[in-house]
Amino acid sequence: MKRFQIPRGVWWVAPAVGILALMSLYPLFFLVFTGFHSISGEWTIRNFTRMASDRMLGEAFLHTAVFTVAALVLELVCGLLLAILIDSLRRGRAVLRTALLLPMLLPPVVAAVIWRLIYNPQFGLLNGTIRALGFNPSHLTWTSGEGGALASVILVDVWEWTPFVFLLISAALQGLPQESLEAARVDGASRWRIFFDIELPLLRPVLALAAMLRGMDLIRIFDQVFILTQGGPGFATETISLYIYRTAFRFFDFGYASAMSLLLLVIATMLARGLVRQLRPIAAREAA
Amino acid sequence: MPCSNPRRRGVGRRWHIKPFSLIAAASLMIAGGGCTKQGPKLTVAINAGVEGEALRSAALEWGDKSGTQVEVVELPYANLFEKLLLDLTSNTGAYDVIMMDDPWFPKLAENGKLAELPAPDSDFIQSTVDVCRYPYKTGKYYAIPYVGNSQLFFYRKDLFERDHLEPPKTWDEVLIDASKLGFRTVLNAELTERFGYVMRAAPGNAAVTDFMPLFWAYGADMFDAQGNPTVNSPAGVAALEMMLRLGQYSPPGYAGFNADEVAAHLLQSTAAMSINWPAWISAMDDPQKSKVVNQIDFAQMPGERRPGQAELGAWLLGAPSGSRNVSGAKAFIHWATGRQPMKEAAVHGNPPTRRQVFLDPDLMERFRSYPAQLKSLESARPRPRTPQWNEIENAFGIAISKANAGSMTAQAAMAQAQADIAAIVSRAGK
């Protein structure tokens, strides 16, 4: 029987794992512990059973799901289109790229506030411009109206993070093997053919990476929604993070907040596993 | 580098695990640097905004007078309650003097988190002093009132005079006036419109604060004498229905408005009436910000089935029991709520809580709204005194906001609010 040897890599990953463990293991214990305790200190599973009948929790999850999927799809599509467009230019690429970085550099707090001003139905830039063009925007209430509020918040996130996706895809485009593209062009394939049959499949890993990185941040969205709408009007833009924050800090009900957090963690982990599986075969193939 | 707290650990949760403390503490404390004590220090946490600015000046002046080292920390209003609650419950001792909005007081004063203060003298207006006691009106004093805010009914006296209308005394009259004062014209592709009424109905504090005077005027109460919720009484539903009718004369999107949108409408002359707080009065008469200088007047809150009552929104000063300088905090609070410092705060734009300050001739001359404010404050009514207020306000606010956004009828909204509030109360009762 072989004697078990500690793999040399353990020392290399120790600092990173150590810091992460410090910041996450204790909170995890805390979550499980508080989740199973009531406010008065007794063991109970009531925090978990309460989730089943909490209408607001269901709505918050729904909003978060809609928000995540819609924002992700829009960011991927816009990022892709922008990357292709700018990549195909002969001049001005550097300038345009730097300019596109700006929305991402703004503190989310500031971005949310400026959009709140822009969205204001009477004094904001959007409706003001629409009015100046001769149309009547009085039914367009953006973040103040229940119908469009979630869409308006999604738009803000897409505006802010498309540059990130754009950068990733732009870089990947630069790294595409030119020979196969040249060969296809020489063969007489149309621009669209080349794109769909050759470029897109090669971009799959970077799209998956962008989807994973953005997706994980979108599920946890808090700053923008908090400042833009505080979850309103009504309950229209309440995301799961906002609901947990309120429960934990305003109502001081840590037990229920912990239970909800655990549920969110489980769901997010399952989704992440799925996405990571997308990435692995590609990385393994390229490393070979 | 902040001085590390040399005092006791506070009240921690008994099942708290601390295995990482030693390892991490050793390394990080070395990095954290040493500590030097320099004499008495006072940390004052202020609310970012008008009220906080006055306290900041007072704190700095106190620092000079008493030789205390004063640090003023400004906290965003949207998160102030959470920060204070977290700090008080965990006994971090980071703040020595805090500012509290009166609805938060029951929760913050619970379980001895605030230091007891000597009773304020009789110059203070009764309604503001009552909310500083835990239990309400009968208990000991755990805060002293600093800013005497109560709602006023703002209206455009120039428009009223022009159209020969009397300031409204009931909500029915408000509705009629709103229908008469709103208009909309398009001239040369430029749209000019004015709305008869403007209000805020963003979920949470915004909606509830603007709704309470209406709710009370219709004879409704949130709780009965036994503490059971009674929001969906016929009176309550009628009040919400009136709010929806007023909503038809309000700018579209008001279901998402906060205080700044309401004020913007008044300042830009696009609305004729509104409930609002005295903090906005100085802006109304400031030519840099306002198009309606000297055209706004202030009436008492309209009534309906009951005489109108303004809602109280006082800011209170308190000292956490975990503070490192409780005696210094008490001395500062006592001084800052004295007559002269309060007069100076009033000049800054803070409504006082002392009758003599309201009646001071200099201030009466400076602030034309003082008589109306004093009258409103004396009869002001506070929001229900319950430690669960934040949660209740949240649920109530969502229902009101939904009704105003058109996605629920008044009846259904009140029923939902009733159910949610009942659940909150029963959970707390356990």
Add this chain to the structure above:
Amino acid sequence: MKRLVLAVLAVAAGLVPVYWLLTISFKTEADQFAIPPKWFAFAPTLVHYKAVFASGSLESALWNSLIAASGSTLLALAAGVPAAYALNNLKWPAGWADSIGFWILSNRLLPPIVTIVPLFLMLRDMRLLNSIWSLTVVYTAFHLPFVVWMMRGFLAEVPREIDEAARLDGASPMRILWSILLPLVGPGLTATAVFSMIAAWNEFLYALILTQTGAASTLPVGIAARVTQYEIKWGVMSAAGVLAMLPVLVFAAVTQRYLVRGLSLGAVKG
């Protein structure tokens, strides 16, 4: 040419809110709400910028943000790059590398709301609340999953032969990483560092809850304080926002070249 115009229009449209932010910081309050909106015709004023500088807390907030952002990025790189290398290039028992990698990544899934209260209590007991250094360590934990995964990707692009050849020559893994691989993924390293710095610079929730006074408070908290109970001080907030954006903008403009080059998956091919 048509495409250039289209690209410029698209970028310009995306920059309108930033332009608006800039103008708000220079407009008087009456102008900020003017109908119809004033795009160019307004008299600029410096009153908001003066207010930001007069508030007195700008310096310490700036300094704290700088410490937290750069400190956490450096720490995250120092801990994350070796981890990425180990997971990618060193030998592990079956499946270990993937499991450890996934565990590291899963930390990013924890919503900040979730960990903030236990962290607060933990730091309180260690008497490390309200310290910019504890905030720095917390931010390091934020960056680590990102750093490990990005660097793992870049290192995976380096052809195995280079690594193997160096090892045959007798070089230790440390040497290989430092002298050979790092220069090859330099741009990728820069890109990762830039994203981490931006994230730390703009972080709001943890700075809000874990700091209590000016000793540790960062810029985003100061900016959020401009949203008062009654009004939003649009002018001062915009001015503060513009000022907060400048350092990051300069940093990003300088490293922009590396950003794209560095993110090129597959750029480094033998």
